[in-house]
Amino acid sequence: MGKDQILAQIYVDDIIFGSTSEELSKEFERVMKKKFEMCALGEMTLFLGLQVKQDSRGILIHQGKYVDDVLEKFKFTDAKPAETPMAERPLLTEDAEGSPVDQRLYRSMIGSLMYLTASRLDIMFVVCNYARYQANPKNSHLTAVKRIFRYLKGRTRFGLWYLRDSNFDLFAFSDSNFGGTDKDKKSTSAGCFVFVKRAREVMDLKFIPTHSQAGYLAPPPEKHKKIYTSFIKGLNSCRIVHAL
Template identity: 75%
Template sequence: MIDQTLFIKRVDKDIILVQIYVDDIIFGSTNDALCKEFEEVMKKKFEMSSLGEMTMFMGLQVRQNNQGILIHQSKYVTDVLAKFSMTDSKPSDSPIAERPLLTEDPEGSPVNQTLYCSMISSLIYLTASRPDILYAVCQCARYQANPKLTHLTVVKRIFRYLKGAPKLGLWYPRDSNFDLFAFSDSNFGGIDRDRKSTSAGCQFFGDRLIFWQCKKQQTVSLSTAETEYAAASACCSQVLWMQHQLQDYGLTYLDTTIYCDNDAAIHITKTPVFHSKTKHIDIKIHFIRDCFDRGLIKLEQIHTDANTADLSTKPVSISRFNVLVDLLKMIRFTD
């Protein structure tokens, strides 16, 4: 119902899932016989070959064993470092410095826009498996129209960070539970150019990070509560989409917990009396209250230090950065 490229067949207690992307197909089943049957049918109907157990898909490398699945892009990291002559660069401990904040720098020296945009495009593709660089890449991407030397320096720092941590991937353990929950956070007025805030969120299945986002808010917020409320609303939208997506797999999730570190945003969601103070907030944001009333989500308080989404809202110290990467369940691996 949600993903029109997903096909499902159930045979008794077994199930086979087929996911199509243009001319590539991923399929898996709880019964090997269903996989073999599907493979034979497709080979008869179409000119195609089977690559066996998935090890690569759309640039994502996949490593599977009895303990779980590792998804990474280490080969791509090596390729882009070579492409932009950063292979011999000095490694950095984090993708972006805590200070100074990145600005438009109108008096700065301009740089090659084509090169800058090409570097940004390569990094954006890498965020498919590297949420640790998402915030830094999003910040640099905002200056593609008129990049300056200060912006290029930050982009090169992201590459230097990748040089120091090329083999970092997302680990999906087999024995973890399937509880769906999310984290929401924001950075109040963090954009120097227009003082708009940044919303961020990440969604987990147990110990498995399955989605993450970082986006500048469309309007200027007048308070921390407002910007946190907007971020929670955006996170709620993603959770609802995932709830509907999971129904296609036969999984039903209600009352999904969204962790937020702002008391005011939680009170606004739970208590209608506070809404008289929030009329200036865009009306569409208030749908999170309806979702709360319907039991689709619940907002819970969490300490800022434990809020995983904090990594995608602002630059942090190296020690804080390493803690947040650990919370994302990313692991360093070797060949």
């Protein structure tokens, strides 16, 4: 409608929508109520487990309540927080000689963490890495996964912060690790796209300094674990995405 736009997302019987025009949003609401039996819940604060906080500065999306729930479910409410979600050493392998653990418990923990990656990019790499051992988890794998929960214990309200009326630049990164896979020595490659606010310069693969101090996760090959953990420490010190 002119220069204004409206965006709507439908999931089963839930609808979220937004527009550059308040009048257009109200018109959309009137049309939907007229054609379908539904009610408006007002400004979105919760959608499919994602908590949303909006103010004059921008929009914050996080899963703080979900983090609290999974910490309670797996009995980590009183755990000692960890500085990073994974250790630099030793490298995690299939551990063929290790002691097996409850497969259902391991899968349940990984599944809970997978859902959390919708807003927690700081654990995306490590969760996907440990998900590879669900078929035959060992005690070493379970210990590593527990560290992720201890990391979350100290940072329950991290999320995604979208500034209002800001220009964003798109950066793309790629890397490869030749013959670095422990099991079969296969080569792996990875890529990442990230939006940052007016980046002044690109330092290296672990961090992008910006006005908002936004960070970027390093690619997943094993050789970058040190870079990954260094970035997490830097991210935590900046405290850039707390819920308000």
